[in-house]
Amino acid sequence: MKTILISIPAFNEAENIKPLYHTLKDALINLSSNYEFEYLFINDGSTDKTVQEVSYLMDHYDDVTLLNLSRNYGKEIAMAAGFDYSTHDAVITIDADLQHPPNLIPKMISLWETGYDDIYAKRKERKGESFLKKATSKLFYKVLERISATKVTPDAGDYRLLDRKVVAALMSMRESERYTKGLYNWVGFKKVAIEFDAEPRLHGKSKWSFNALLKLAVEGITSYTTAPLKLSMYFGFFVSFSAFVYMIYVLIKTLIYGSDTSGFPTIIIIVLFLGGCQLISIGIIGEYLSSVFIESKRRPLYFKEDIKTSKKK
Ligand code: UDP
Ligand code: MG
Numbered sequence: 001m002k003t004i005l006i007s008i009p010a011f012n013e014a015e016n017i018k019p020l021y022h023t024l025k026d027a028l029i030n031l032s033s034n035y036e037f038e039y040l041f042i043n044d045g046s047t048d049k050t051v052q053e054v055s056y057l058m059d060h061y062d063d064v065t066l067l068n069l070s071r072n073y074g075k076e077i078a079m080a081a082g083f084d085y086s087t088h089d090a091v092i093t094i095d096a097d098l099q100h101p102p103n104l105i106p107k108m109i110s111l112w113e114t115g116y117d118d119i120y121a122k123r124k125e126r127k128g129e130s131f132l133k134k135a136t137s138k139l140f141y142k143v144l145e146r147i148s149a150t151k152v153t154p155d156a157g158d159y160r161l162l163d164r165k166v167v168a169a170l171m172s173m174r175e176s177e178r179y180t181k182g183l184y185n186w187v188g189f190k191k192v193a194i195e196f197d198a199e200p201r202l203h204g205k206s207k208w209s210f211n212a213l214l215k216l217a218v219e220g221i222t223s224y225t226t227a228p229l230k231l232s233m234y235f236g237f238f239v240s241f242s243a244f245v246y247m248i249y250v251l252i253k254t255l256i257y258g259s260d261t262s263g264f265p266t267i268i269i270i271v272l273f274l275g276g277c278q279l280i281s282i283g284i285i286g287e288y289l290s291s292v293f294i295e296s297k298r299r300p301l302y303f304k305e306d307i308k309t310s311k312k313k
Contacts, residue, residue, distance in 0.1 A: 002089040003036045004109070004161075007082030009075050010054075011044040013096035015203035017053035020098055021064070027102040031109060040065045041096075042082050045072030058310035068305035074212075076178040077302050079158060083171050085307070092161045098202040100159040107194055108161040117189035120160035124195050133213075140217050144225070156181070156193065165189065176301055177291055179220045222287050229288065232281040239277055243270070 006024060010017065021039060028037055041054045043066060054066045067085060069078065079093055090112060094100045100121065108119040158180060162170070169187040170180070184191075221228060 001034065001036050003038065003087075005082070005086045005088040005091045006037060006039045007042065007079065007086065007091055007093045008040060008096050009042045009044055009078035009082065009093070010046065010050055010096040011072060011075070011078070012046045012048045012050060012204065014046070014049040014053050016096050016098060017041065017050060017057065019202060020094075020096055020102075021057055021061075023098065024094075024102045024105075027105055031106060035109070038063055038065060038088065040067060040082055040085060042078045043068045044075070044078040045069055055308075058308065062310050065307065065309040067307045070303040070305045073302050075158075076180050077176075079180060080171070080178060080301050081304070083162075083167050086167060089164050090161055091167050093158050095159065097204065099199050100157075101196055101199065104159075104194060104196055105161075111192055111194070112161055112163065115190065116192045117163040117166050118160060118184060118191040120156045120184070120191065120193055121196050122156045122193040124197050136213070140220070144220060160184070163189070174298075174301065175223065175295055176299060177219050177223045177294060178301075179216070179223050182220060182223070218287065222291055226288070228284045232284050235277065236281065239274065243274075246270075 008020065013020075024039065028035075031037075039057075041050075041064070043050055043054065051066070051068065054064065057064045058066060065085075067081060069081060073081075082093060083091060090109075092105060092108065094102070104121055108121075111119045166184075166187060166189050169189070170183055173183060173187075
């Protein structure tokens with residue numbers, strides 16, 4: 001029998017744990033004779049009753065595992081912990097808030113059986129999300145697509161079924177600034193999309209603040225492409241070239257008409273403009289340098305507090 005891990009990163013999702021588990025079970029009931037499912041809850045440093053809720057499931061069902069991380073690391077790392085844990089033939093990552101409809105899973109599995117390695121769910125519509133969030137996310141993917149060599153599929157999230165070999169490939173990459181949406185595409189393998197309507201969260205609020213999203217966007221760009229470095233270099237060329245042309249113009253003008261003390265505004269404008277450009281470029285370089293700094297420490301991605309399983313073996 002093939003084994004499938006349902007990997008669920010959860011940060012303060014207490015009210016969603018039981019409804020999610022039961023919806024998943026209902027969706028997979030017809031498949032349970034052919035596949036062995038294990039439900040892994042990765043508790044990403046929750047401060048609410050998430051642990052108690054999962055413990056309740058563990059007492060009553062024999063296919064639940066709880067992995068406690070030592071603190072809140074963020075969803076990207078929590079997912080990595082799920083991949084590390086798995087020894088299964090396939091892993092399905094799904095959000096704990098029921099925004100990802102479990103009834104897609106049978107279709108994912110049947111596509112997997114036809115030979116696909118990465119079956120990802122693609123949002124048709126984002127219900128219950130603010131206009132600002134939709135617009136900024138759209139803009140981000142546009143920009144990223146323009147500047148990077150490998151494509152990132154817009155509106156495709158982390159809800160996907162990954163074959164063992166894709167999981168192994170992902171886990172061989174130990175970078176700590178993980179932009180998993182970029183990694184899926186970087187590793188390749190046979191991909192196929194299925195579309196769905198994203199539901200609003202069942203309980204609680206989204207953990208993504210504007211700042212967290214901005215950080216993910218900057219990490220997405222700097223850990224995934226070096227295009228901003230090139231861009232700042234091209235811009236530097238452009239500014240230097242303009243300055244050179246202007247210099248010749250000033251030189252000739254001075255030779256013909258002599259010099260006068262006017263021209264202070266032009267000088268101050270140029271000085272400030274160039275200063276700004278230099279600061280931007282240094283900032284971009286600094287962003288990459290800080291990634292090098294962080295990665296060069298080679299710290300483990302996370303620490304496990306403990307791991308408990310209700311599986312009868
Ligand atoms: N999550 C997590 N650690 C965090 C933030 C979120 O494990 O620090 C989990 C969260 O419990 C949920 C999933 O990641 O299962 C998606 O989070 P959320 O619903 O807040 O994101 P959104 O759907 O708004 O993108
Ligand atoms: Mg959500």
